[in-house]
Amino acid sequence: MHIPSFHAENRTPVLEKFVRDNPLGILTTAIKNPSFPFLQSSHIPWVIDSAEDSGTKYGKLRGHIARQNPQAKAIIEEVFEAPGDSAVIENDVLILFNAPHHHYITAKFYKETKPETGKIVPTWDYEAVEVYGKAKVFVDTRSEIFGKFLTQQLSDLSHHAETSIMGYGTGDNAAPWTISEAPDSYIAMLKKNIIGIEIEITSMAGRFKMSQEKKKGDRDGIIEGIRKLPSPTGVPMSDMLANRAAEFDAKKAEK
Structure with missing residues (x-):
C-alpha cells in the first residue's frame, strides 16, 4: 500500500485500536498449488493481542476460516505433512482492515483551490491498516492444542463483538451472548469444520487519507459537502475528516 508521509499512521496503539474497531480483515495468502489460485483472499473477523499481552514484538492476530473455503484447502494441503500440532505457512500473509466510512471527493468541494486556479481533481478518502505476518495454522481436529486454540479464539471473538461492537453488557443493555449458551456438541461439530489461524505480526x-494535507478552505469545503450528503455516511465521515484535519494541524504546529 502506498503511504505518503502526510497520511501515514505508525503508532502501534492507534493501529491496534483501529483493528479492534474494524475487526473484519481481508486475509491474503500466496500458496503455490496447481489446484488453486496462487493468490487467495477471504474476509475474516480477527482478535488482536497486543505485543505486551502476546509476548511478541508487534502482537498477534487470531482468527478462523471454514475448511470448505478454497483458501483453507490450499493452506491445509501446504501444511498437511508438517510435524506437530500446528504448522506455519511458508510465505508471509497480508491482512487488510478498512474503516466503515469512505467516499468519493468531488472537485466541486474544493472551495479555495478550484475558484483560484482550477488545479484540482477528484479523489477518494478512506482509512485502512495493513498487517503482514507469519501465519501458524491449526488443522488437526484430534489435537488438544487445536481444541484449546479454537475455544479461546471463538470465546474472545464473540465477547469482543458482543461488548465492543454491539454494546451488550453495558448500562441497561442485555448481557452479551456467550459461546456456553450453545450446546457443547454443536460447538464441537462446528470446530471440525474450521481451521484456526494465528498470525505473528x-x-x-496505516494510511488515514482524509484530505488533511489540503488547504484549510478546501478541507472545510470537503467537510461541509460530505456532511450534507443524503446518506448515513455523511455525518460520521465528516467527523472523521474534521478529526484528521485537527490532528494534522496539531502535528504541524509542533514542528
Whole structure:
C-alpha cells in the first residue's frame, strides 16, 4: 500500500485500536498449488493481542476460516505433512482492515483551490491498516492444542463483538451472548469444520487519507459537502475528516 508521509499512521496503539474497531480483515495468502489460485483472499473477523499481552514484538492476530473455503484447502494441503500440532505457512500473509466510512471527493468541494486556479481533481478518502505476518495454522481436529486454540479464539471473538461492537453488557443493555449458551456438541461439530489461524505480526502500518494535507478552505469545503450528503455516511465521515484535519494541524504546529 502506498503511504505518503502526510497520511501515514505508525503508532502501534492507534493501529491496534483501529483493528479492534474494524475487526473484519481481508486475509491474503500466496500458496503455490496447481489446484488453486496462487493468490487467495477471504474476509475474516480477527482478535488482536497486543505485543505486551502476546509476548511478541508487534502482537498477534487470531482468527478462523471454514475448511470448505478454497483458501483453507490450499493452506491445509501446504501444511498437511508438517510435524506437530500446528504448522506455519511458508510465505508471509497480508491482512487488510478498512474503516466503515469512505467516499468519493468531488472537485466541486474544493472551495479555495478550484475558484483560484482550477488545479484540482477528484479523489477518494478512506482509512485502512495493513498487517503482514507469519501465519501458524491449526488443522488437526484430534489435537488438544487445536481444541484449546479454537475455544479461546471463538470465546474472545464473540465477547469482543458482543461488548465492543454491539454494546451488550453495558448500562441497561442485555448481557452479551456467550459461546456456553450453545450446546457443547454443536460447538464441537462446528470446530471440525474450521481451521484456526494465528498470525505473528511482523509489520503494521496505516494510511488515514482524509484530505488533511489540503488547504484549510478546501478541507472545510470537503467537510461541509460530505456532511450534507443524503446518506448515513455523511455525518460520521465528516467527523472523521474534521478529526484528521485537527490532528494534522496539531502535528504541524509542533514542528
